[in-house]
Amino acid sequence: MATYTGLFDALGLRDWCDSEKKPSLLSLRSLKGEEAAWYEFPFPSLDNLHSACNAVPQTRDMTAGLEAGFLAVRPAMRTVLDPLTQPLSWALDSALVVFTATPWWALVPIICFLCYRVARSASVTLLVAVFMAFFLFTDHYTYAMQTLAIIFVCTLICVAVGVPIGILMSKSDTTQRVITPILDMLQTLPTFVYLIPLIFLFKITEPKLYGMAIILYAIVPVVRLTNLGIRLVDQSVIEAAHAYGLSSRQRLLGVEIPLALPNIMAGVNQTIMMSLAMVVIASLVSAPGLGTLVLDGINNLRLGVGFVAGFAIVLLAILLDRVSKSALDRINSAQAQLK
Amino acid sequence: MTETQQQGKSRRQPEADRNVKISVRNLYKIFGDQPEDMVELVKSGVSKSDLLEQYQHVLGLHDINIEMMDGEITVIMGLSGSGKSTLIRHLNRLIEPTTGEVILDGQDVLKLPEAELLEVRRKRMSMVFQKFALFPHRTVAENAALSLEVRGDDLAEQQAEAEYWLERLGLSGFEDSYPHQLSGGMQQRVGIARALCAHSEVMLLDEAFSALDPIIRSQMQDLLLELQRELHKTIVFITHDLDEALKLADHLVILKDGYVIQQGEPQEILLNPCDPYIEQFVSDINRARVLRVRSVMKPLQGDVHPDAITVDPDVNLEQVIESVSGDTSKHFVVVQDDQPIGLLSMHEIVVAMVPRKASLEILDA
Numbered sequence: 131m132a133t134y135t136g137l138f139d140a141l142g143l144r145d146w147c148d149s150e151k152k153p154s155l156l157s158l159r160s161l162k163g164e165e166a167a168w169y170e171f172p173f174p175s176l177d178n179l180h181s182a183c184n185a186v187p188q189t190r191d192m193t194a195g196l197e198a199g200f201l202a203v204r205p206a207m208r209t210v211l212d213p214l215t216q217p218l219s220w221a222l223d224s225a226l227v228v229f230t231a232t233p234w235w236a237l238v239p240i241i242c243f244l245c246y247r248v249a250r251s252a253s254v255t256l257l258v259a260v261f262m263a264f265f266l267f268t269d270h271y272t273y274a275m276q277t278l279a280i281i282f283v284c285t286l287i288c289v290a291v292g293v294p295i296g297i298l299m300s301k302s303d304t305t306q307r308v309i310t311p312i313l314d315m316l317q318t319l320p321t322f323v324y325l326i327p328l329i330f331l332f333k334i335t336e337p338k339l340y341g342m343a344i345i346l347y348a349i350v351p352v353v354r355l356t357n358l359g360i361r362l363v364d365q366s367v368i369e370a371a372h373a374y375g376l377s378s379r380q381r382l383l384g385v386e387i388p389l390a391l392p393n394i395m396a397g398v399n400q401t402i403m404m405s406l407a408m409v410v411i412a413s414l415v416s417a418p419g420l421g422t423l424v425l426d427g428i429n430n431l432r433l434g435v436g437f438v439a440g441f442a443i444v445l446l447a448i449l450l451d452r453v454s455k456s457a458l459d460r461i462n463s464a465q466a467q468l469k
Numbered sequence: 470m471t472e473t474q475q476q477g478k479s480r481r482q483p484e485a486d487r488n489v490k491i492s493v494r495n496l497y498k499i500f501g502d503q504p505e506d507m508v509e510l511v512k513s514g515v516s517k518s519d520l521l522e523q524y525q526h527v528l529g530l531h532d533i534n535i536e537m538m539d540g541e542i543t544v545i546m547g548l549s550g551s552g553k554s555t556l557i558r559h560l561n562r563l564i565e566p567t568t569g570e571v572i573l574d575g576q577d578v579l580k581l582p583e584a585e586l587l588e589v590r591r592k593r594m595s596m597v598f599q600k601f602a603l604f605p606h607r608t609v610a611e612n613a614a615l616s617l618e619v620r621g622d623d624l625a626e627q628q629a630e631a632e633y634w635l636e637r638l639g640l641s642g643f644e645d646s647y648p649h650q651l652s653g654g655m656q657q658r659v660g661i662a663r664a665l666c667a668h669s670e671v672m673l674l675d676e677a678f679s680a681l682d683p684i685i686r687s688q689m690q691d692l693l694l695e696l697q698r699e700l701h702k703t704i705v706f707i708t709h710d711l712d713e714a715l716k717l718a719d720h721l722v723i724l725k726d727g728y729v730i731q732q733g734e735p736q737e738i739l740l741n742p743c744d745p746y747i748e749q750f751v752s753d754i755n756r757a758r759v760l761r762v763r764s765v766m767k768p769l770q771g772d773v774h775p776d777a778i779t780v781d782p783d784v785n786l787e788q789v790i791e792s793v794s795g796d797t798s799k800h801f802v803v804v805q806d807d808q809p810i811g812l813l814s815m816h817e818i819v820v821a822m823v824p825r826k827a828s829l830e831i832l833d834a
Contacts, residue, residue, distance in 0.1 A: 370602035375590030
């Protein structure tokens, strides 16, 4: 007899309890026919209450209910989200094509040139060239370019969406109060947990599945730092902008964003690094690139494959970090003089 | 003529030409959660400290009424916390009042819709700040041309205008520098150039010179007076420094704890302080340098002393004493436009220089 049987009897709920004849998931102990010892006084959890009264649902009923609920709203969510996120699939697909179909002798110089334009540093450009040579030499080039293509698209979208959200947050304390917990949640949610609802929402073969996972995970720092950067702009300068009749648009574009740029760029750097972290995990849901090699290494216990792919990811991370950092440093040193 | 004489003459306008440019009427500012509800309480006589203790509201400004004349310098003086910076920010509505009116040329600034308010700020009122508040990411010339850019003027015009005013303020050659590359005094001159570029009739200066060294500050005051002689703008100047206030003011307003405790012609306030607070203020200044002959002379009656020396009504007492090397037996006749208008003796000068009781009382206490 279960611990709480007496309780339900005393409350006169026996009839209600027995009205449900649901098959229950039996615990190991009840299968063995053991009774709980007196000192083990079990906590009135859903499962324990269920063993005394059938009408109380078990914990697995709760998770099953949650799943059923999610499945019920899924068609409606798909109708809205599918067309909305379709451009993401297109962008990812075309970026992957561009990055992999362009011959290496064209793409590598282009990448080196772009890195030079962004970083304005010969040593960083040289580093990029050496890393590219390593990818080519070890035949990891195509994988690395796929990863790079995904990061490129996702970072662009993160900035395009995250900066305006950050601006809205900086303009209104209410917006900030609403969005901050969402950002906290996105940042702390284990990365695998992200994937679960997305797998339900999108087809696993669709690029937007991993695209969404990466964007949701990586957008946080650019939003936070845009908000912070704009809030930190010297209030006396903002007051002067008001006093000279700048419209809110003129203030934003002419004063706030330029002065918040060091912080925004720091956010972009973080966003890039976080997309790289996520793109590896996203290989679980069919994201191409270096992550698939790591996954292959784990699944098939191919140590060498996983190891070299992991090393290539580190190189890619260093590359992206150095290029975006030196762009940030350039802006910082320009602004440091201004203070 | 000395510098001071010139200033005195050109700044004073005939009475008939004086028009009210900005009129502040019954202005109240209360900080807190329900400021509107507090206005009646304050009007019914609840004091600043009671308002804070019992109702958790801060009385910023209490029933401010000031008329600022066209082409004159109105100086608002008070110590920190007196509400002077709050008051000046009501004029261009950087701060919204709780109740009251700010009439600019017959138009209530506080009732203007957003678009017209922006127009007022762009074209009719410019402001100079204590901490300069230049845009750090723009060059000196771009800073100076700010108001023109905001209005959408032609780029070449912007540059020409900025260059003209920067040159007037002795900043030629710095057009392409950034503000951080300049000294404090130079940065504030950029701030003034920015205000002048706007061609606004009204200039608001919020403790514009307070952050500068004494010598630079004095130079900037002279510069402002020199520009004012030429431009005749309506200037509202905020300061906590009485010497500065007396040097610049055509109309002096003394603010304490959000109340206007005395306003009028500076000489008048100096000679007839109406409040112990002002007496205390006034006691510390060099009266000989501030008081002018016009304010202390006696009306013309009886015979003019045979050896009387001619003096101008707008020179200060220090200059008069200096001119006779401190000889206490001298008599003077005050002459303006070749007409004698008053008499003055060395004895009266000495009497005028004695501060009204305050100093001694303070010493005794």
